[in-house]
Amino acid sequence: xxxxxxxxxxxxxxxxxxxxxxxxxxxxxxxxxxxxxxxxxxxxxxxxxxxxxxxxxxxxxxxxxxxxxxxxxxxxxxxxxxxxxxxxxxxxxxxxxxxxxxxxxxxxxxxxxxxxxxxxxxxxxxxxxxxxxxxxxxxxxxxxxxxxxxxxxxxxxxxxxxxxxxxxxxxxxxxxxxxxxxxxxxxxxxxxxxxxxxxxxxxxxxxxxxxxxxxxxxxxxxxxxxxxxxxxxxxxxxxxxxxxxxxxxxxxxxxxxxxxxxxxxxxxxxxxxxxxxxxxxxxxxxxxxxxxxxxxxxxxxxxxxxxxxxxxxxxxxxxxxxxxxxxxxxxxxxxxxxxxxxxxxxxxxxxxxxxxxxxxxxxxxxxxxxxx
Amino acid sequence: xxxxxxxxxxxxxxxxxxxxxxxxxxxxxxxxxxxxxxxxxxxxxxxxxxxxxxxxxxxxxxxxxxxxxxxxxxxxxxxxxxxxxxxxxxxxxxxxxxxxxxxxxxxxxxxxxxxxxxxxxxxxxxxxxxxxxxxxxxxxxxxxxxxxxxxxxxxxxxxxxxxxxxxxxxxxxxxxxxxxxxxxxxxxxxxxxxxxxxxxxxxxxxxxxxxxxxxxxxxxxxxxxxxxxxxxxxxxxxxxxxxxxxxxxxxxxxxxxxxxxxxxxxxxxxxxxxxxxxxxxxxxxxxxxxxxxxxxxxxxxxxxxxxxxxxxxxxxxxxxxxxxxxxxxxxxxxxxxxxxxxxxxxxxxxxxxxxxxxxxxxxxxxxxxxxxxxxxxxxxxxxxxxx
Numbered sequence: 136x137x138x139x140x141x142x143x144x145x146x147x148x149x150x151x152x153x154x155x156x157x158x159x160x161x162x163x164x165x166x167x168x169x170x171x172x173x174x175x176x177x178x179x180x181x182x183x184x185x186x187x188x189x190x191x192x193x194x195x196x197x198x199x200x201x202x203x204x205x206x207x208x209x210x211x212x213x214x215x216x217x218x219x220x221x222x223x224x225x226x227x228x229x230x231x232x233x234x235x236x237x238x239x240x241x242x243x244x245x246x247x248x249x250x251x252x253x254x255x256x257x258x259x260x261x262x263x264x265x266x267x268x269x270x271x272x273x274x275x276x277x278x279x280x281x282x283x284x285x286x287x288x289x290x291x292x293x294x295x296x297x298x299x300x301x302x303x304x305x306x307x308x309x310x311x312x313x314x315x316x317x318x319x320x321x322x323x324x325x326x327x328x329x330x331x332x333x334x335x336x337x338x339x340x341x342x343x344x345x346x347x348x349x350x351x352x353x354x355x356x357x358x359x360x361x362x363x364x365x366x367x368x369x370x371x372x373x374x375x376x377x378x379x380x381x382x383x384x385x386x387x388x389x390x391x392x393x394x395x396x397x398x399x400x401x402x403x404x405x406x407x408x409x410x411x412x413x414x415x416x417x418x419x420x421x422x423x424x425x426x427x428x429x430x431x432x433x434x435x436x437x438x439x440x441x442x443x444x445x446x447x448x449x450x451x452x453x454x455x456x457x458x459x460x461x462x463x464x465x466x467x468x469x470x471x472x473x474x475x476x477x478x479x480x481x482x483x484x485x486x487x488x489x490x491x492x493x494x495x496x497x498x499x500x501x502x503x504x505x506x507x
Numbered sequence: 508x509x510x511x512x513x514x515x516x517x518x519x520x521x522x523x524x525x526x527x528x529x530x531x532x533x534x535x536x537x538x539x540x541x542x543x544x545x546x547x548x549x550x551x552x553x554x555x556x557x558x559x560x561x562x563x564x565x566x567x568x569x570x571x572x573x574x575x576x577x578x579x580x581x582x583x584x585x586x587x588x589x590x591x592x593x594x595x596x597x598x599x600x601x602x603x604x605x606x607x608x609x610x611x612x613x614x615x616x617x618x619x620x621x622x623x624x625x626x627x628x629x630x631x632x633x634x635x636x637x638x639x640x641x642x643x644x645x646x647x648x649x650x651x652x653x654x655x656x657x658x659x660x661x662x663x664x665x666x667x668x669x670x671x672x673x674x675x676x677x678x679x680x681x682x683x684x685x686x687x688x689x690x691x692x693x694x695x696x697x698x699x700x701x702x703x704x705x706x707x708x709x710x711x712x713x714x715x716x717x718x719x720x721x722x723x724x725x726x727x728x729x730x731x732x733x734x735x736x737x738x739x740x741x742x743x744x745x746x747x748x749x750x751x752x753x754x755x756x757x758x759x760x761x762x763x764x765x766x767x768x769x770x771x772x773x774x775x776x777x778x779x780x781x782x783x784x785x786x787x788x789x790x791x792x793x794x795x796x797x798x799x800x801x802x803x804x805x806x807x808x809x810x811x812x813x814x815x816x817x818x819x820x821x822x823x824x825x826x827x828x829x830x831x832x833x834x835x836x837x838x839x840x841x842x843x844x845x846x847x848x849x850x851x852x853x854x855x856x857x858x859x860x861x862x863x864x865x866x867x868x869x870x871x872x873x874x875x876x877x878x879x880x881x882x883x884x885x886x887x888x889x890x891x892x893x894x
Contacts, residue, residue, distance in 0.1 A: 445783070
């Protein structure tokens, strides 16, 4: 039988990692993979795991997120009971809005106490993966854990400004050590991927205890301090997991979608839901040359596109050559343009005969609405 | 009131199990998306869809009408199927009878005007402008009309009109047409007149219960004010294999004959859940429409591919319409064909012949596997292993 759980998604928490893309939006609403926003992967994992009550914690810049989510119907989350519940910051005259995850959780205790699900799954929006959350709930129950933290084995240096690594007992899965922002000397390490499971009751008690004791950091005050006393377990996620923590790895992880195995894993078995836009199908005119690229609906291609990701409604004019680039929604590229390793945000216009190039390590970024 | 119950027998294998309005069109649409989008774009938000033949898939597609913004607390879209009643039980017999049997549905909304549409045409039309014309002429019935080539005129209901657009004669499929002004099967009636003539028509034992053959001539004979409304845009009856193919091809090109990407007149549809299409390293795609979820590694030219179609390496697709989920395996060739959903064209198979051969369009029904070679103009609706 499926475990009942309520989802809590933090939409803002890693904004500072990608200032380029989160200047006007939340981490959750950063466009990804041609027709998605980062939150779509997390929300789809919830829906596909039978979790249909999802609180979304917001702080600032969440207009684009509200616009994206609408009533939640595109995720089948427009429900009478539950569905998507936006949780904007709560503050009265005496309190400033939250600054830490723990304070944010204190602000949503009302939401948590009024639900009746057994468990809470807390996640962020920085992960691209297909995760079976029921399997994690099952693991949590089986190990009689207080907290289950999901981790993924990484080799690349982490680029986030805040991260947690775990040392787990290989036999039992029990977390023995938990470090915040440790210096990594290279080699393998287990990165906590910001998916955590607790019973709803445990979470509410923990929050109330933190309030009375004046604690402020979930990582420092609760996890690291209690790693020996609490039953914290690590759940190893073995599939494809891309943590987006910089513009550079946003770029490299996006490009991984051009590999069939990655697409098959992310999109093959279950659907990834997103907002529907009613674009026309993409049109490849005579003279179009498209190689190894992902193309969304509503595009019109008359030039050359190689190793690219084109979002919805992109136009590529005649004689233009676009390589190794991510071109976001409604970008218009004129004629005889050449782009290499470029990321354009939404609604960019690139006039005829412009030549722009970045490199793998530093893709050339063009901000939303700019005209070149 | 959208007539969507027709079998569409001239689409052969494509309508074996679905009603004609549910047939896929233009990579991501179904035929019924066009009248439904026209309705909502024209500000009409109460729509009855009359279904009869194989309604399952059509009903599922329309659902609660949300993709067309027709899920409303008042009005919205309603599926109207034949029903049993105390005094009678019958199928819809003819277009007029189908509307007659749903008089109580219409009366519930107490309309001033009723727009009658059919679910088998591809076009963009602002019905609000037609209604404005209907009111301006003070007509009892206004019929949308378009000029067709004279040699094709005998396939249509032909309107013979005076200079002011009023109709003095209506001929259903005349052998010797007097004009080339064809009825588009789109009528606006003043509601009380419609109800009156439908009730009269129902009592007439000699009537075939058809708008074109019975109701419109009866109104004209009785001296009611009937006007034509000239339409000048793109309009295509996609009731035959060749017209369905042509209409799909009309979407292609730099300056397409028919444009579905007009931001001011969006064609709404139930969108497939699929990732962006992937065009592979070895692929060649030219003058084509490709929908989400396709994986193209072969050669595609002058074709329309619906969602989740796979074209493997070395496969070739030219001048064809491929519907959702079909797989064209390595080295297979598809020329001048319409291939329905979820087929598998096996490795090395050949479907159809190049357009120039003059042998016509090959048609494959849904959910079949095809090996060997299918000649141009053939219609196949079962698994096929060559002759």
